[in-house]
Amino acid sequence: MSTPYVKRDSTLPYCKGCGHGVVLRALSEALEKLEIPPAELAIVTDIGCVGLADAQFATPHTIHTTHGRSTAFAGGLSLADSVLGEGKLKPVVLIGDGGAMIGLNHLVNAALLNLDVTVLVHNNFLFGMTGGQNSAFTPLEFVTSTTQAGNTTPPLDLAQCLLAARAPFVARQLATDRNLADVLAQAISHRGFAIVEILELCTAYATRWNALTGAQLKQVADRCGFQLGILRAEQRPMFADSYREMAARVRPKAPRSIRVGGSHARLAQPVEVILAGTAGERVQTAALLLGQAAMQAGLHVTLKSDNPVTQGTGFSVSEVILSEQEILFTGIEQPDVIIIVSGDGLSELERNGIFERVQQETLILADTSLALPDVPGRVVRLPLRKTAGVNLAALVGVVRWIEMSRILPLEAFWEALEAQFGAIATPLKAKLSQNTGTEPVTVPTN
């Protein structure tokens, strides 16, 4: 390349002897060697002294980001370019040990996804810009402004951490390594995620408070138990490769439209329906089919469901409002119909105080096994759970109510059932239509 990425004679904004300057020169050398067109390179910097590096580049894109987040922003660049763009962009992240810890999650995720991003972690064992505080990477016994009697917490082995995160390229080098530029070139040219942790000494703090020179970096690494060199250089599919393959297999979901064709009974007021049962017993499905059937019959519908935080146990309660007019308030103030198919559903309604809002006109359609509280309203008992099994009890309840109320044609419900269940709709319909031989029993209320 005719123009170096970082001018050879430029004055870098780093202290004399600081490893950051050494890494920056080595990075520039590596980029020149690789001849990456500047337009296809994005230098993404983090916060700290290392974050001053972007200003040293005159030709590639530079993105100076927030603390620890550089890898995530670089990931976004790479994801968009590799999947939606030309797939030529190479983000190179320059981050310190502070940023690597605060943004460890981003490093791990970029490694797992195998994004086409290269990360250079400038590990000088402390926070330099803010006054030499210890970081998660500070070696034991190391003196910093916040570990004045020596650090007592062992340092993170970042390289091991990223190996565990399946990073395909992992290296740990010393800033003083002669082959640093070559290793950086190898990392950047690696197809996929690559991380190089470079050990350095902060000349403002580390060498001032600890009897160390750059020549002793290897001993520091050894005492930390850090392996040096290229620890892994493997190939595996990048996110973009796997994503494209997956995307080629999927089709957009065709919207399921509801044909309005049926008629409905005249509704002077919106009809408020509560359906209460046990999670996993198709309460929500029953409510959905009721809603769809009502829409087919030409009504406006709102539908909402509630269940405990765990999705598959406990109660399941759905609320459906059917109206000739646009529905404004979507809450149920005075239910017109309450269909209760299990003890879980009943308990939840009692807990919720629904029965306090029951009126004389409210229809309560309940399974014969349930012990209902003394409430006003018309109570109808049916063997909902026995008709077609507990998993169809809610659907049976809805079918029985449609039959009784004649608010909408049962045919609309069967159409919704067919749209939902396809081929198995026919046997389902047969089960739901079973005559149990039990006539509805209206229990007078007190």
Next chain:
Amino acid sequence: MPGASHLELLTGNRLVALGALDAGCRFFSGYPITPSSEIYQTMMGELPARGGLALAAPDEITALAYCVGASLTGQKAMTATSGPGWCLMIETVQYAVMTETPVVIAVVQRLGPSTGGATQGAQGDVLLTQYCTSGSYTIPVLAPSNCRECYELTQAAFYWSERLRTPVILLSDKEVGMTSESVNLDSLNRWPVVERKPFSNNSARFRTYACDCLEDPPNFAAVGGRARVVATGSVHDQEGRLRKNAPEVLELLIHLQAKIDAHAAEIVLVEEEPCEDADLLIVSYGISARAGRAATRQLRAEGRRAAFLQIKSLFPVPKREIVRAAAGSKRVLVVEENLTGQYASVLEPIVGSDRLVRVNGIGHMITPGEILDRVETA
């Protein structure tokens, strides 16, 4: 609904996703959180087959950072979350403000503080979404009250996000997001799809943050394109260079607010049910607007002179429309599902505290009946 041809029973969350897709959203990164998860799931289901990219992030911070990174390459990007996730995104939304990066964030509110109530609705994040930047920069906030508005306002969010190069928040809530409604998809209003104004002068050198005037966003060049982008979240000059307190730098900070202020009148989205000689105005937004509208109609049916104003664009605050709608009203009821009347505190200096009545509640949707009670007692 006679004549309806394309009816579906869909949730507000799903309509947000469909609105985003129709607005040209090509990138989505999400993290599951009730009550917004369905937006995430829908985008994960739909985008791959439509040539877009949707992916799971390991947390909300990454989700928004992936979106901002993607947007820097020119893609329309979106994420969705709820209060606890929004808290984590605030750092990155500030970065989007500073770097003038378009991105849409759907915040589906739930009851707070902290993890609060995952499946309980609330309108408690109004001020948290607006006053989340150091310096209180105005972030457009749009609040849908039903499925139709979820679709339309999501598109409006993309429109303003791209046009002004700013994050825009779609502020929904559990009851709007997770309630299904009968929707006629054919009758939904489409917003024009806009693109960022591109940098096109090949002879001129691109300067990332150079604007023609304070009131307009800079021209856009994509990271990865031929024009060199210098983006930064630090105070910067027009070149994107870190500078401290230079007049040009301060001017760009002023520009971040000025570009929103200059377009505030265009961003306004309100819906009025006016009443001649109204002596009472009910103001609301989001889920509570439905109860507010129902209560107003009830009052009108009883012969009362009540008007209604639904504010869809909460921020920038549509002051002129509020002043106009409130003119002549002796009382202005502001209905919202939070404890202290968050938007009421924004409206108070506009309508005056002597006639402002807060109608608040938490833990349940405010009912038309509660509003009517306040009309009688306030």
